[in-house]
Amino acid sequence: xxxxxxxxLTRLLPDxxxxxxxxxxxxxxxxxxxxxxxxxxxxxxxxxxGEVQAIVRxxxxxxxxxxxxxxxxxxxxxxxAARGELVVSLDRMNRVLDVDPVDRTLTVEPGIALEAVQNAxxxxxxxxxxNFAARGSCQIGGNIATNAGGIRVVRYGNTRQWIAGxxxxxGAGDLLxxxxxxxxxxxxxDLRHLVIGSEGTLGIVVEATLSLTSPPPPSQVMxxxxxxxxxxxxxxxxxxxxxxxxxxxFFTDKALRYVxxxxxxxxxxxxxxxxxxxxxxxxxxxxxNDTLAFFEYCVGEGWxxxxxxxxxxxxxxxxxxxxxGITESLAPHKPYKNDVSVRISAVPAFMDEMQTLLDAEYPxxxxxxxxxxxxxxxxxxxLKPADLDxxxxxxxxxxxxxxxxxxLVRHGGSISAEHGIGLVKKPWLGxxxxxxxxxxMRGIKAVWDPNGIMNPGKLL
Ligand code: MLT
Ligand code: ZN
Numbered sequence: 001x002x003x004x005x006x007x008x009l010t011r012l013l014p015d016x017x018x019x020x021x022x023x024x025x026x027x028x029x030x031x032x033x034x035x036x037x038x039x040x041x042x043x044x045x046x047x048x049x050g051e052v053q054a055i056v057r058x059x060x061x062x063x064x065x066x067x068x069x070x071x072x073x074x075x076x077x078x079x080x081a082a083r084g085e086l087v088v089s090l091d092r093m094n095r096v097l098d099v100d101p102v103d104r105t106l107t108v109e110p111g112i113a114l115e116a117v118q119n120a121x122x123x124x125x126x127x128x129x130x131n132f133a134a135r136g137s138c139q140i141g142g143n144i145a146t147n148a149g150g151i152r153v154v155r156y157g158n159t160r161q162w163i164a165g166x167x168x169x170x171g172a173g174d175l176l177x178x179x180x181x182x183x184x185x186x187x188x189x190d191l192r193h194l195v196i197g198s199e200g201t202l203g204i205v206v207e208a209t210l211s212l213t214s215p216p217p218p219s220q221v222m223x224x225x226x227x228x229x230x231x232x233x234x235x236x237x238x239x240x241x242x243x244x245x246x247x248x249x250f251f252t253d254k255a256l257r258y259v260x261x262x263x264x265x266x267x268x269x270x271x272x273x274x275x276x277x278x279x280x281x282x283x284x285x286x287x288x289n290d291t292l293a294f295f296e297y298c299v300g301e302g303w304x305x306x307x308x309x310x311x312x313x314x315x316x317x318x319x320x321x322x323x324x325g326i327t328e329s330l331a332p333h334k335p336y337k338n339d340v341s342v343r344i345s346a347v348p349a350f351m352d353e354m355q356t357l358l359d360a361e362y363p364x365x366x367x368x369x370x371x372x373x374x375x376x377x378x379x380x381x382x383l384k385p386a387d388l389d390x391x392x393x394x395x396x397x398x399x400x401x402x403x404x405x406x407x408l409v410r411h412g413g414s415i416s417a418e419h420g421i422g423l424v425k426k427p428w429l430g431x432x433x434x435x436x437x438x439x440x441m442r443g444i445k446a447v448w449d450p451n452g453i454m455n456p457g458k459l460l
Contacts, residue, residue: 110141171449
């Protein structure tokens, strides 16, 4: 290590795994946004809480910024290191530390993949219910830092709801042990919830105690073809009334075309403007009657024009693939991603207004809508036309985002529902959070991270 700051870190922590290899810098300096050129100072892989704490104290002393790094599946640039930061990868801290069947909690290190958390819960007959397509690669520490949502929020809520305890090394280098797995704890500000969704700007999560729940009864997966957004929202209301929903997701014909081109199986002979994948409890014969009655009612009202109910696990997985495969199938087209939310009741009007604006100003952009309609969370992906260079595309997409923000503000929505603000949406934070709110956020950051070393430039 020729850099004297890194030489000092090696002197302090001789066993710390540290790299300045260009391949590592490139790999660990980027997330799924792939918009910034990675340029970290180095990558460190601490193996213990003590090492994380020592790194943070060293960083404060040396004035080195830290980018905490999980699976880097983020879509907002929150884990990008492009300005000489030290990337602190939690890859090596990936163990299950404890399972408590009485408390129904799982205590884990932050670098464990979401899927490994789900499997560990399942081994004990329990469920960790947060779920989304990146589960095999994303890490629980990153899920906490972004308050990750996904495809089961309509039943189970976001990550926030499942965090019973957190150990955090603050930007000042203090180790906090927050809430300790308690169900009730009325002893003042709940600092745990400040860390959840803070995008690595306050500290580094070094341990999490997750709440688990009972697994749901066997479920059924259904794909519906829907002629219009108004109809789709009526289907949602009806489904919520009649079925015990676990998921209610939507995508458009355009999204389907990309997933099919990527190898998924065509669900219907005809094309339709909108599709819904829904999953709900189906434990007994009565449930089957309810499902059929629901489907027939929606068809009778003209809200649904075709449908398929999975009759095997393999078919359920292939229906889910139509929704979960969208991100991957769009990736080669360099999509500019927007992840917004409005109240569920405002979805059709918001979509209508936005699509009208897009058609008027950017008729040459292909825009793909999909998302967690049951949460009012829409993903709006603008695909890059082949004849537009990267910089011009981003410029125009930023203008699209400005139009989007104006429309969102009229509907009381948010510029990020679940991906976070990071670098990508930072210019628009002030449109959806008031000056007083942002001043409070800055004040909180200054207390937790007095030297501003934690993921600087992100969020605020
Ligand atoms: C999804 O819902 O599939 C994820 O948020 C990823 C994405 O928006 O591309
Ligand atoms: Zn999503």
